[in-house]
Amino acid sequence: MKRRNATNAARRFIATTDLDGFTVGIVGGGIGGLTAALAFADRGASVSVLEQAKEFTEVGAGIQITPNAARVFQALGLLEFLPRIGIEAEAVVPVDGLTGKAITGFDLSAQSPRYHFVHRAKLLEMLVNACIGRGVQLHTNSRVASATDEGVMSFEDVDATHAQFDLVVFADGIHSIGRALINGPTEPFFAGQVAWRAIVSGSMTNAAQVIMGPGRHIVLYPLGPNQINLVAVQERSNWAKEGWNHADDPANLQDAFSDFAPDIRALLEKVETVNLWGLFRHEVAQSWVKGRMTMLGDAAHPTLPFLAQGANLAIEDAYVLARSVERDGRVQGLGTYQNMRRPRVIRAIDAANANAKNYHLSGPQRWASHMALRGLGVVAPNAFLRRLSWLYDFDVTV
Numbered sequence: 538m539k540r541r542n543a544t545n546a547a548r549r550f551i552a553t554t555d556l557d558g559f560t561v562g563i564v565g566g567g568i569g570g571l572t573a574a575l576a577f578a579d580r581g582a583s584v585s586v587l588e589q590a591k592e593f594t595e596v597g598a599g600i601q602i603t604p605n606a607a608r609v610f611q612a613l614g615l616l617e618f619l620p621r622i623g624i625e626a627e628a629v630v631p632v633d634g635l636t637g638k639a640i641t642g643f644d645l646s647a648q649s650p651r652y653h654f655v656h657r658a659k660l661l662e663m664l665v666n667a668c669i670g671r672g673v674q675l676h677t678n679s680r681v682a683s684a685t686d687e688g689v690m691s692f693e694d695v696d697a698t699h700a701q702f703d704l705v706v707f708a709d710g711i712h713s714i715g716r717a718l719i720n721g722p723t724e725p726f727f728a729g730q731v732a733w734r735a736i737v738s739g740s741m742t743n744a745a746q747v748i749m750g751p752g753r754h755i756v757l758y759p760l761g762p763n764q765i766n767l768v769a770v771q772e773r774s775n776w777a778k779e780g781w782n783h784a785d786d787p788a789n790l791q792d793a794f795s796d797f798a799p800d801i802r803a804l805l806e807k808v809e810t811v812n813l814w815g816l817f818r819h820e821v822a823q824s825w826v827k828g829r830m831t832m833l834g835d836a837a838h839p840t841l842p843f844l845a846q847g848a849n850l851a852i853e854d855a856y857v858l859a860r861s862v863e864r865d866g867r868v869q870g871l872g873t874y875q876n877m878r879r880p881r882v883i884r885a886i887d888a889a890n891a892n893a894k895n896y897h898l899s900g901p902q903r904w905a906s907h908m909a910l911r912g913l914g915v916v917a918p919n920a921f922l923r924r925l926s927w928l929y930d931f932d933v934t935v
Contacts, residue, residue, distance in 0.1 A: 562702035569834035569851030570708030571664035576859035599766030606849035607650035623655030634750035637798025641914025643921035686828025713836035751899035785813035843892035
């Protein structure tokens with residue numbers, strides 16, 4: 538893997554058959570798991586995705602697909618679909634939440650591939666359809682109970698009690714059973730922050746707004762006609778249960794930002810349904826491999842949502858895993874995969890943690906930070922992207 542010049546010509550997708558006859562069982566039918574299924578299938582593997590839910594669905598929320606992950610979709614022959622299901626991002630705009638005024642703006646329009654805002658459900662549908670078209674076996678109601686170093690899975694349902702694969706990939710999120718099987722039990726710790734997620738009716742420019750206030754911030758970006766994705770974060774000592782599915786009263790969200798500018802409060806007043814979850818830190822897993830088992834995405838390295846990289850890192854993982862298995866001797870390639878991915882995800886997680894602090898400054902620090910951002914936007918408008926070139930310009934497909 539190496540950095541990629543963003544102006545390089547697009548590469549045409551070419552399937553291979555180097556893993557012909559190799560069987561892969563993927564636990565979890567989310568974005569990371571389905572991307573891994575495609576990456577393995579395109580190399581000739583026989584792939585089964587085992588999803589515990591009754592159908593392949595995603596929460597009603599947005600996702601930001603950054604150029605580093607878009608290159609994976611390019612290599613998988615899916616890049617052309619992103620503009621059809623999402624919106625090309627034009628800029629990132631930091632905003633002073635107390636005044637409602639933009640501090641500066643950082644242009645994203647020159648990125649190649651483009652940065653996109655996408656509804657998670659539409660992205661998942663794209664991946665499901667691609668999997669069906671490439672022969673991936675998709676199974677629902679398949680709750681995996683355990684697995685062995687030899688690739689034998691056991692299930693909780695009565696129809697299929699066991700199945701064996703040459704490789705088992707756990708893409709089953711922050712509560713992964715695979716993480717526990719590979720590393721033993723671990724406990725997350727509360728990050729001192731909670732987050733609300735909602736979709737609000739309204740229109741805005743094709744930019745992500747980061748609306749900052751003391752101890753709090755809101756991220757907004759468009760998902761389509763009259764649809765805005767909203768994530769709001771507040772520091773607090775008490776915590777909500779980890780997860781995205783805890784309904785909350787919109788009044789609690791509105792109260793948390795009651796001193797923000799009138800136009801921001803007006804948008805929050807339009808929130809009808811909202812979910813709340815506590816933000817927890819999980820250490821990056823020490824080992825991602827045990828025998829014929831491995832893991833990717835949140836199962837291996839959950840990240841706080843302050844760099845928009847959770848799903849993007851999982852997409853990168855998926856491609857690197859399949860390529861490492863193909864190039865380095867099938868199961869022997871798992872060590873290569875971990876060695877390539879672990880330093881990068883640690884750096885991304887550290888950057889996300891730093892953003893959590895920078896968004897919530899107060900007093901003189903806040904004033905100085907806003908002044909610096911204004912100056913940066915005037916004197917060095919490309920500095921924002923240069924600072925993140927290690928992230929956005931990276932190409933795992935070369």
